[in-house]
Amino acid sequence: MRGKIERDESDHSKLIIIKDFSGGLLRLLCFLIVFVIGIVIGLISSSHVDVDRYFTSQPYNVNPNPKHPYANPNSFYSDSITKSTSAAYDQNCSTIGVVSCVREDCLSMESFRSPKNLSHRMSDEELLWRASLVPENVKYPFDRMPKIAFMFLVRRELPFLPLWERFFKNQDVRKYSIYVHTSPDFELDVSNSSVFYKRQIPSQAVTWGTVSLVDAERRLLGNALLDFSNERFVLLSESCIPVYNFLMVYKYLVNSIYSFIDSYDDPSRYGRGRYNRHMKPDIRLRDWRKGSQWFEMNRQLAIKVISDSKYYNLFKTYCTEDCYPDEHYMPTFVHMFYGSLNADRTVTYVDWSQRAPHPATFGENDITESFMRSLRNNGTSCLYNKGTTPICYLFARKFKPNALKPLLELAPKVFEY
Numbered sequence: 001m002r003g004k005i006e007r008d009e010s011d012h013s014k015l016i017i018i019k020d021f022s023g024g025l026l027r028l029l030c031f032l033i034v035f036v037i038g039i040v041i042g043l044i045s046s047s048h049v050d051v052d053r054y055f056t057s058q059p060y061n062v063n064p065n066p067k068h069p070y071a072n073p074n075s076f077y078s079d080s081i082t083k084s085t086s087a088a089y090d091q092n093c094s095t096i097g098v099v100s101c102v103r104e105d106c107l108s109m110e111s112f113r114s115p116k117n118l119s120h121r122m123s124d125e126e127l128l129w130r131a132s133l134v135p136e137n138v139k140y141p142f143d144r145m146p147k148i149a150f151m152f153l154v155r156r157e158l159p160f161l162p163l164w165e166r167f168f169k170n171q172d173v174r175k176y177s178i179y180v181h182t183s184p185d186f187e188l189d190v191s192n193s194s195v196f197y198k199r200q201i202p203s204q205a206v207t208w209g210t211v212s213l214v215d216a217e218r219r220l221l222g223n224a225l226l227d228f229s230n231e232r233f234v235l236l237s238e239s240c241i242p243v244y245n246f247l248m249v250y251k252y253l254v255n256s257i258y259s260f261i262d263s264y265d266d267p268s269r270y271g272r273g274r275y276n277r278h279m280k281p282d283i284r285l286r287d288w289r290k291g292s293q294w295f296e297m298n299r300q301l302a303i304k305v306i307s308d309s310k311y312y313n314l315f316k317t318y319c320t321e322d323c324y325p326d327e328h329y330m331p332t333f334v335h336m337f338y339g340s341l342n343a344d345r346t347v348t349y350v351d352w353s354q355r356a357p358h359p360a361t362f363g364e365n366d367i368t369e370s371f372m373r374s375l376r377n378n379g380t381s382c383l384y385n386k387g388t389t390p391i392c393y394l395f396a397r398k399f400k401p402n403a404l405k406p407l408l409e410l411a412p413k414v415f416e417y
Contacts, residue, residue, distance in 0.1 A: 113142060113228040118179070118201050124219060131225035132307040145174045146231035146254050149224035152180045153206075153216055154238035158188070159401035161196065163241055163408060167417050168195045171246045179224050181206075181216050211316045213293070213326035218312075221302050232256075234296040239361070239398040240348065241407060243375050245417040249394050257385050258343040259301045262291030263331035274328065276318040283314060283332065291331035294348040294397070301334065301341055308333060343383050349375050349396040361398045367406035372414045 122130065152158065158180070168176065178199040180188055183206075190196045201223045206212045217235060224230050232253040242249060266272065271290045297305070311333050319325040334342050351360035362371075375396045382392040399407070411417055 109142065115226050118199060118223060120202060122202075124204075124215065124222070127222040128218060128306045131222040132303055134303060140228070144229050145172075147174065147227065147229045148176050148232045148234060148250060148253055149227070149230040150176060150178050150234055150236060151220040151224060152178070152182075152236050152238065153213075153220060154180065154182050155206075156183050156186045158196070158238055160238070160241055160399065160404055160407070161190070161194075163404065163411065164196075165194065166408070166411060167242050167246055167415075169417075174229070175250055176246070177224065177227055177230055179220055181220050209322075209324050209326075211319070211325045211329075214312070214315070214329050217293075217295075217326070217330075218306050221306050225299070225302060225306065231299050232296065233299070233302050234347070234395070235294050236348070236395060237294065237397055239400075240294070240395050241397070241399055242394065242417070243349070243372065243396050243415055244391070244394055245415060248391075248416075252391065252394060253296060253347075255385075256298075256343075258383075259295070259297035259334075259341055260343050260345060260347045261295045261297060261301075261330055261334050262346040263289045263335045263339075263342060263344045264291060266290045274319070274323045276323070278318050279314050283311065283336070287332060287336050288328070289331035289335045290327055292346045292348065292350055293326045294346055294350070294395075295330060296347050298341070301338055304338060305330065305333065311336075345382060345392075347392070347394045349393040350398070359398055361400055362403060363400040364402045364406050367403050367410065369410060369414055372407075372410055376414075 120127075158164070168178075178196055180196065180200045181203045182188065182200060184203045188196060188200045201220065203219070204212070204215065206216050220235065221233055224233055234253070244252075265288070272285060272288055274290075275285050275288045277285075312329065315325045315329045319328060335344075354360055375393060377390050379390075380392060381388040381390055383389075384391075
């Protein structure tokens with residue numbers, strides 16, 4: 001009897017536990033149903049709000065209200081896109097805003113082959129990588145006229161701007177392009193009618209006698225290479241002037257089968273004496289070359305120069321403290337690998353007869369007709385293609401700012417521009 005009572009009590013306890021569990025499960029199930037219903041209601045409400053917001057923000061509403069802020073068909077671009085992307089578009093595509101960029105198609109062939117705006121936010125690494133891209137198809141999908149890229153590496157001002165303006169006046173704009181690298185805190189102030197208007201590239205600080213000069217040269221080449229019509233690249237300073245007219249310069253450079261990088265072996269302490277033995281075995285003493293910084297090169301060689309990282313890094317690491325990498329990097333690199341493409345001379349006249357750290361400078365009292373004509377032809381001849389030519393120099397430096405007036409007076413008669 002006692003065993004039966006215990007079994008009854010045990011069964012009763014199990015029944016209570018089952019009821020409690022069933023009740024808890026039912027309450028949990030009810031909670032989940034209510035929770036899910038709440039989520040569904042919330043999603044439905046949210047979708048109605050989003051749909052309403054979507055249709056009221058479209059540029060082409062079915063029943064536009066003239067007073068509504070979105071009634072203007074262009075408001076979608078100006079209000080929704082401009083705030084987040086106009087800066088990027090302005091930097092990389094068009095100078096007049098995102099609406100123009102959308103209409104003009106920033107990825108069109110025209111924008112790709114010749115960027116309209118020189119401003120961009122690329123790092124040097126990104127710039128040189130992009131500039132090194134070479135199309136496998138050698139046939140251009142557009143009517144390509146070879147251009148000369150005039151690359152000005154200057155401190156701040158361009159004191160001979162009026163002379164250069166006269167040089168470019170009335171010339172075919174399809175035959176040249178201009179790039180200016182100056183102090184990053186300086187803005188070139190010229191009128192919008194000037195050929196130098198908005199031709200300043202993103203620049204960085206440059207210190208004389210350091211690898212930063214090579215960086216600036218490669219930066220100029222990188223920016224100029226973005227224009228696929230640029231075929232020749234000439235480096236100039238603020239103290240440079242052209243000693244021939246544009247047509248002569250264009251014909252001389254575009255028809256040349258060689259580039260013009262000054263490169264020679266100087267056995268003195270100013271040449272081989274600057275060599276660092278830690279550059280071995282990649283650069284040996286017999287490979288070491290010196291030359292004027294002011295080069296001119298064709299597109300093929302320009303791409304090779306900006307694509308190099310191995311030898312550039314060797315110069316950056318070991319060509320320091322009175323080594324002057326701007327006088328040795330390109331002369332050495334080109335001599336080692338592309339000597340057959342180079343005339344081993346410069347087309348920019350510089351007077352180093354004083355044997356000083358800087359070349360001779362010419363002021364207003366030095367500017368005479370006989371002196372300027374001697375720069376054009378002094379009786380010597382130079383290698384040009386497979387023969388020789390009496391025209392050795394197309395440009396000259398270093399001229400002081402006060403030489404501008406007499407140069408402008410002589411230009412029509414002597415320089416023919």
